Amino acid sequence: MSNNKISETVFKRISEIVGTENVFTGQEQLEKYSHDETEDLVYYPQAVVKPENTLQISELMKLCNEHRIPVTPRGGGTGLSGGALPVMGGLLISMEKFNNIIDIDVRNLQATVEPGVITEEFMNAVAEKGLLYPIDPSSKGSCFIGGNVAHGSGGPRVVKYGTIREYVLNMEVVLPQGEIIWTGSNTLKYASGYNLTQLMIGSEGTLGIISKIVVKLICKPSQSLVMLASFSSNEEACAAVSAIFMAGVTPSALEFMERRGIEWVIKYDEFRFDLRPDAEAFLMIEVDGNDLDVLMGEAEKINEVLESNGCTDVLFADTSYQKEAIWRMRRAMPLSVKSNSIYKEEDTVVPRAELPKLIKGIKAIGAQYGFDSVCYGHAGDGNLHVNIIKGNMSNEEWNTRLKEGIREIFELTVSLGGTISGEHGIGSVQREFMDIKYSEVHLNLMRGIKAIFDPRGILNPGKIF
Amino acid sequence: MSNNKISETVFKRISEIVGTENVFTGQEQLEKYSHDETEDLVYYPQAVVKPENTLQISELMKLCNEHRIPVTPRGGGTGLSGGALPVMGGLLISMEKFNNIIDIDVRNLQATVEPGVITEEFMNAVAEKGLLYPIDPSSKGSCFIGGNVAHGSGGPRVVKYGTIREYVLNMEVVLPQGEIIWTGSNTLKYASGYNLTQLMIGSEGTLGIISKIVVKLICKPSQSLVMLASFSSNEEACAAVSAIFMAGVTPSALEFMERRGIEWVIKYDEFRFDLRPDAEAFLMIEVDGNDLDVLMGEAEKINEVLESNGCTDVLFADTSYQKEAIWRMRRAMPLSVKSNSIYKEEDTVVPRAELPKLIKGIKAIGAQYGFDSVCYGHAGDGNLHVNIIKGNMSNEEWNTRLKEGIREIFELTVSLGGTISGEHGIGSVQREFMDIKYSEVHLNLMRGIKAIFDPRGILNPGKIF
Numbered sequence: 001m002s003n004n005k006i007s008e009t010v011f012k013r014i015s016e017i018v019g020t021e022n023v024f025t026g027q028e029q030l031e032k033y034s035h036d037e038t039e040d041l042v043y044y045p046q047a048v049v050k051p052e053n054t055l056q057i058s059e060l061m062k063l064c065n066e067h068r069i070p071v072t073p074r075g076g077g078t079g080l081s082g083g084a085l086p087v088m089g090g091l092l093i094s095m096e097k098f099n100n101i102i103d104i105d106v107r108n109l110q111a112t113v114e115p116g117v118i119t120e121e122f123m124n125a126v127a128e129k130g131l132l133y134p135i136d137p138s139s140k141g142s143c144f145i146g147g148n149v150a151h152g153s154g155g156p157r158v159v160k161y162g163t164i165r166e167y168v169l170n171m172e173v174v175l176p177q178g179e180i181i182w183t184g185s186n187t188l189k190y191a192s193g194y195n196l197t198q199l200m201i202g203s204e205g206t207l208g209i210i211s212k213i214v215v216k217l218i219c220k221p222s223q224s225l226v227m228l229a230s231f232s233s234n235e236e237a238c239a240a241v242s243a244i245f246m247a248g249v250t251p252s253a254l255e256f257m258e259r260r261g262i263e264w265v266i267k268y269d270e271f272r273f274d275l276r277p278d279a280e281a282f283l284m285i286e287v288d289g290n291d292l293d294v295l296m297g298e299a300e301k302i303n304e305v306l307e308s309n310g311c312t313d314v315l316f317a318d319t320s321y322q323k324e325a326i327w328r329m330r331r332a333m334p335l336s337v338k339s340n341s342i343y344k345e346e347d348t349v350v351p352r353a354e355l356p357k358l359i360k361g362i363k364a365i366g367a368q369y370g371f372d373s374v375c376y377g378h379a380g381d382g383n384l385h386v387n388i389i390k391g392n393m394s395n396e397e398w399n400t401r402l403k404e405g406i407r408e409i410f411e412l413t414v415s416l417g418g419t420i421s422g423e424h425g426i427g428s429v430q431r432e433f434m435d436i437k438y439s440e441v442h443l444n445l446m447r448g449i450k451a452i453f454d455p456r457g458i459l460n461p462g463k464i465f
Numbered sequence: 466m467s468n469n470k471i472s473e474t475v476f477k478r479i480s481e482i483v484g485t486e487n488v489f490t491g492q493e494q495l496e497k498y499s500h501d502e503t504e505d506l507v508y509y510p511q512a513v514v515k516p517e518n519t520l521q522i523s524e525l526m527k528l529c530n531e532h533r534i535p536v537t538p539r540g541g542g543t544g545l546s547g548g549a550l551p552v553m554g555g556l557l558i559s560m561e562k563f564n565n566i567i568d569i570d571v572r573n574l575q576a577t578v579e580p581g582v583i584t585e586e587f588m589n590a591v592a593e594k595g596l597l598y599p600i601d602p603s604s605k606g607s608c609f610i611g612g613n614v615a616h617g618s619g620g621p622r623v624v625k626y627g628t629i630r631e632y633v634l635n636m637e638v639v640l641p642q643g644e645i646i647w648t649g650s651n652t653l654k655y656a657s658g659y660n661l662t663q664l665m666i667g668s669e670g671t672l673g674i675i676s677k678i679v680v681k682l683i684c685k686p687s688q689s690l691v692m693l694a695s696f697s698s699n700e701e702a703c704a705a706v707s708a709i710f711m712a713g714v715t716p717s718a719l720e721f722m723e724r725r726g727i728e729w730v731i732k733y734d735e736f737r738f739d740l741r742p743d744a745e746a747f748l749m750i751e752v753d754g755n756d757l758d759v760l761m762g763e764a765e766k767i768n769e770v771l772e773s774n775g776c777t778d779v780l781f782a783d784t785s786y787q788k789e790a791i792w793r794m795r796r797a798m799p800l801s802v803k804s805n806s807i808y809k810e811e812d813t814v815v816p817r818a819e820l821p822k823l824i825k826g827i828k829a830i831g832a833q834y835g836f837d838s839v840c841y842g843h844a845g846d847g848n849l850h851v852n853i854i855k856g857n858m859s860n861e862e863w864n865t866r867l868k869e870g871i872r873e874i875f876e877l878t879v880s881l882g883g884t885i886s887g888e889h890g891i892g893s894v895q896r897e898f899m900d901i902k903y904s905e906v907h908l909n910l911m912r913g914i915k916a917i918f919d920p921r922g923i924l925n926p927g928k929i930f
Binding site: 105106107108109110130151152153154158159162163165166175179181184185186187188189190191192193194195196198199201202203218219242245246248250290291294297347349350351352353354378381382383414417418419420421422423424425426430434437438439441442445446448449450451452453464465 | 570571572573574575595616617618619623624627628630631640644646649650651652653654655656657658659660661663664666667668683684707710711713715755756759762812814815816817818819843846847848879882883884885886887888889890891895899902903904906907910911913914915916917918929930
């Protein structure tokens with residue numbers, strides 16, 4: 001369908017649209033754009049462009065649509081499913097020059113932001129006004145907010161504050177044929193036809209290129225408490241998770257970590273922490289709000305739940321230094337685990353009370369197929385990141401038999417009422433598992449929607465389905 | 466396209482599918498299904514069926530698709546945009562026999578429910594387990610949860626607890642050609658391809674017939690406080706709304722009411738209330754939570770904001786009787802206002818700080834076109850229900866010139882960053898205003914999506930676009 005060779009004439013036109021200073025074709029310039037944070041994938045685009053405004057994107061899309069050139073939009077390049085990789089070559093559009101916070105509207109508790117703004121910079125900018133934008137993935141220091149929207153990204157605070165779907169109100173989007181629309185309205189409610197804002201969120205850059213985003217903000221709570229609870233088994237830690245919610249408390253973070261994850265943070269991040277010998281699994285629990293007495297009451301309630309659910313030790317972080325340290329440990333885990341070995345990361349999610357069955361099943365499948373795994377993640381949402389460790393596996397086993405094991409993990413996840421990605425997206429790496437979750441009828445609906453937006457299939461081809 | 470005359474042969478087949486006891490064709494049996502709560506619209510279907518299970522719906526859809534018979538799904542019939550009316554005749558599928566609460570899963574804080582369950586009955590059932598399903602439209606005593614999902618319904622608690630989008634996790638849906646899918650997974654996060662759950666919510670029964678719904682539940686707060694604040698002008702009351710949020714408080718309800726609305730509740734609902742002579746507009750404010758001291762603190766903060774925003778009087782509801790009375794007043798308003806005169810209700814929504822401009826503009830447009838209006842609604846969401854009163858307008862003016870005025874109201878709404886329906890949907894009555902909000906490109910995307918799901922255009926034709 002698409003033509004991944006860009007002709008001289010088209011190149012000339014691309015340079016006219018964005019200016020020669022925004023077109024890159026040298027191998028060393030392209031290298032950065034040939035990978036993201038997904039394991040070991042490498043795909044080079046033929047060229048990278050860095051448009052500076054929406055009209056330039058529109059012109060680029062018209063041109064590429066006419067010439068059937070694959071276009072891959074890219075945010076911060078921190079994705080974990082290969083969604084921003086130009087798997088079919090062609091043109092890569094880097095959104096890095098869309099880096100303005102256009103407006104923070106304190107009266108309406110909304111902000112309008114360009115997609116190339118780094119998530120943490122945006123969070124800091126709104127925090128200066130006493131406001132909170134709570135969607136903070138682990139990569140918040142380098143990911144772009146546009147990529148977060150495109151992937152339906154999450155992070156630890158979803159458990160209390162909801163997913164990114166609850167914050168994005170409206171978007172300016174350039175469609176694959178170059179038209180520009182606003183998907184919705186800047187309102188908290190919307191019942192005016194099909195909700196294209198919601199359809200666009202999580203569509204991984206396959207339906208349009210996001211060029212402006214209007215998000216809801218909330219007032220920033222002033223207080224928080226952090227606890228770290230130890231358990232002697234994964235299942236016990238996971239079972240405590242749903243018990244906390246059933247007690248009527250909604251933590252602002254509820255993260256699960258396996259012992260080995262912490263050991264590797266200690267090893268690779270030079271983190272100091274005394275691990276009790278009997279502690280095999282941990283829950284990090286944060287509560288936040290404006291009233292410290294209320295939070296103390298909530299922490300007390302959580303403590304009772306933990307004690308009656310097999311918790312062996314609870315560490316209360318008394319100082320902001322201790323709180324920071326525990327957060328740092330959790331945030332350092334993905335990179336520390338990845339530093340240790342070749343790995344593959346799967347992003348399982350189930351109803352939260354099914355977590356004990358999920359983690360038990362994952363370990364059993366690992367034992368059967370001969371792979372080891374380190375799990376951590378947003379347990380309060382039932383979202384477990386499974387890091388499969390190559391360790392001593394042979395290359396052959398790693399490249400062939402492992403896939404069967406991963407398939408079994410996803411089959412288990414789906415059988416527990418879950419799905420194959422909670423927040424990382426399908427991208428190019430999970431496509432082969434879509435049949436576990438979806439019937440052909442269902443996939444054909446998705447393909448049909450894609451074809452309505454992108455009849456020539458030029459935008460981010462080779463992703464999702 | 467469609468064939469609204471059902472042949473004898475097809476009738477026979479319909480009766481075989483659902484049983485003759487579930488097929489209705491007599492004029493007096495059809496009367497109930499010929500209207501909803503939308504002003505004065507009347508459309509008769511050729512027949513009404515009441516299927517008892519998903520497979521029956523699937524068989525009905527296959528049959529109607531084959532014979533191009535229009536199918537209109539119907540919930541409780543409480544809609545305000547004519548969404549459930551068989552405007553093209555054909556078959557009406559009443560979901561009233563889908564009235565089981567299948568499971569309340571306390572461990573996962575989820576429930577699985579059939580679409581024909583009355584919203585309030587569902588709320589009561591989960592409340593018995595200490596849980597809250599917070600989506601309670603005014604019609605909660607008679608509307609169906611399936612209709613709420615199909616319309617993206619709201620209600621007063623959206624302001625704190627979010628819209629119905631944040632509660633629906635997964636749905637079983639019968640597609641127009643008879644296939645059955647589950648739209649998503651029973652999880653709090655989902656990044657596994659296009660989100661058909663979110664697409665289905667608010668699609669007004671045009672993409673599929675919802676046959677099961679999985680919703681998220683939360684723990685029910687044990688305490689609440691209610692205040693009623695008086696203002697001497699609509700604009701002052703509306704301006705206070707965003708000030709409350711800016712002070713860092715999120716009420717669990719923040720409702721605006723014009724004086725006349727309350728007068729009519731007093732008149733038609735035999736409600737006793739002493740209206741101060743200088744009170745022209747009111748805000749009803751509720752805060753909820755588990756700690757009464759915290760709520761008192763929040764109420765105090767709100768009181769300060771109210772005082773510095775022109776509020777003339779604040780009534781604190783001290784007893785549960787008083788709280789109930791104020792809620793009853795608000796809930797009785799739609800019917801009381803509608804009892805007084807022929808009316809048309811518009812469902813405007815804007816970013817909340819734009820409410821003063823919206824209400825001022827509505828009154829100015831009314832003055833220009835010679836119509837009177839009574840406004841009330843979910844001010845915390847920027848959602849204002851505008852009840853246009855026929856009063857002394859001539860029939861001719863009512864049927865012709867009024868539309869220009871309504872068009873101006875929607876143009877104003879959209880120019881303020883809003884949209885033409887916040888929670889009532891487009892249905893058949895707001896279709897003619899879609900051009901105010903959407904370009905042809907945008908509408909064509911919606912039409913394209915419709916055609917993917919329903920190539921023959923048989924499901925709920927004549928709605929949205």
